[in-house]
């Protein structure tokens with residue numbers, strides 16, 4: 332990871348005033364691979380979880396380091412996975428900022444934060460198998476592909492995802 336890439340985006344901890352960003356990432360085109368938009372009630376609950384995440388993970392607003400402009404969101408949270416507790420990550424970049432490598436930069440930055448958190452050894456991402464861009468982000472950020480898995484997400488809807496893992500204890 333070069334210094335230039337590290338500095339292109341800055342992760343700002345999720346705050347009370349960031350609900351607007353959640354509303355934007357809840358648009359149909361942003362949730363195509365995530366089961367579609369959530370209700371206002373679910374979104375409000377998600378916002379509370381994001382604000383209150385602390386020891387069990389962290390959500391961030393992704394900003395351009397140069398201008399401070401908000402380009403998306405990213406974070407990591409705890410998940411039980413194959414008899415272990417791991418970190419899981421997920422991301423979104425607003426349509427007008429997509430295709431510039433910003434999600435990949437943000438994923439690299441979140442790897443660095445999860446590594447510094449020092450709590451769990453592995454950071455996983457589970458993008459839908461059909462989601463070319465998100466799988467490319469995993470590959471580009473240095474995650475290792477472990478195979479495919481089936482998830483019920485949202486409830487009642489089964490999907491095939493890829494299991495990507497970053498070993499935070501590995502030498503960098």
Ligand SMILES: CC(C)(COP(=O)(O)OP(=O)(O)OC[C@H]1O[C@@H](n2cnc3c(N)ncnc32)[C@H](O)[C@@H]1OP(=O)(O)O)[C@@H](O)C(=O)NCCC(=O)NCCS
Nearest residue numbers: 361422423424429430431432433434435458463464467471
């Ligand atoms: C997935 C998402 C975050 C990618 O954001 P982005 O900033 O455009 O991604 P990047 O510019 O870093 O591109 C990453 C890779 O994806 C590829 N890519 C981008 N858009 C693509 C598309 N529509 N189809 C195929 N590949 C695509 C890029 O070419 C790049 O590949 P490379 O590293 O091999 O060159 C963005 O599309 C998004 O927010 N989607 C909606 C939310 C979502 O689905 N989040 C993920 C949930 S798992």
